[in-house]
Amino acid sequence: MSQNKFQLKNLASGKTTEYAIHQGSVGPEVVDISTLYRDHGMFTFDPGFMATASCESRVTYIDGDAGVLLYRGYPIEQLAEKSNHLEVAYLLLNGELPSEDEFSQFKHSIHRHTMLNESLRKMYDGFHHDAHPMAMVAAIVASMAAFYHDTTDIYNARHREIFAHRIIAKIPTIAAAAYKHALGQPFIYPRNDLDYTANMLHMFFAVPCEPYRVDPLHAKALDLLFILHADHEQNASTSTVRLAGSTGCNPYAAISAGVSALWGPAHGGANEAVLDMLEEIGSADKVPQFLARVKDKQDSVRLMGFGHRVYKNFDPRARIIREMCHRVLAQLGDTNNPMFELALRLEEIALKDDYFIARKLYPNVDFYSGIIYSALGIPRSMFTVMFALARTAGWVAHWLEMIADPAMKISRPRQLYRGPAQRDYVAIEGR
């Protein structure tokens, strides 16, 4: 902790107070104003958390100006090149990369927790065939609280570990069951001899009437996408998991809250919205016309997959995914993919446009991811589910970090109240 102080003076009352400045291991210093109300009888006002650190964390670091993303200190580029999703999940949960023994035990535990309780699986029958898969996933994850009672003591480290492994293991099964329900196809049971993403593809695309062989290229591409989506510090869904979890609620309920928060188009839902947008634009010659609408403040259209609260530079994940699009599409023999061509052209034009330059708007993780999901045969309505599946590792890592902290407090923001002051009730005939 730094000895630096931040001095604050209320010009109306003349009262001056000093606040401690905390120094993170990297990144900007943070002023600790937790006693501000006691000292001055005032709250701070920061809608959208533009300048507020909501917690202390050791999981993920982003330098938005430099376009840097580190999981537990490791650059995303190195993890994307050398690691795999389950190893990254272990890293996020435990803080260090595993030894061979640790990793094989972890994988064994994940592979043994893939099945869903049959009653939970039958719950899908209650959903309408055209229910959005995110609605089903959020509901099923929340319902896990009603099934797995050996993980309800959040103050028991072993319970927390079982919960962590169970949700990471079952989330592909939950996602696949939502997909199969929408298709009207029979549910496919997990295969524990397959790797994490290969098993997911098997549950998505196998049918009982013929053999299905997972394409290793597809499994590898998906694994890379999962690494890139695994965590992103205090984003809206992770903050939702923390806020819900801070009440001491069942951990599955907290993760379900995160799934729901991720669904919005400003967050994880953007990957689905990007392909809708590309389809709407249709061809490269329509890009200028579309961008004119994006820049028109009277029009609510946004360039989906562009812009970020933290990155004021290229999102490093978008760069990796763009390269991956080239590679995966070439390997699939789809070198002239029209959606990819259009996205590249859109990016090129937007990055030269003063509107985007002035506001530092760059492609984010969602701009290109849907193109790969589509190439792998994953339908658009499942894109945000893919994001949720990968982000589960991050949500759980943050929940574990928060619950294990003896200083954990319920998150309870304050407000700037602008409603009516106290007034007297008037009987209906007198109004």
Ligand code: CMC
């Ligand atoms: N298209 C057009 N204008 C934009 C865009 C965009 N995609 N993003 C930001 N702006 C403009 C915005 O209109 C504002 O302009 P002005 O200063 O003239 O009012 C300025 O840039 C600042 O934008 P903001 O909305 O105040 O920024 P924010 O930090 O609150 O929002 C964002 C961040 C990601 C919600 C926003 O950039 C956006 O809506 N992007 C499109 C949706 C998207 O791709 N979301 C995925 C985010 S990355 C993955 C994830 O987090 O899940």
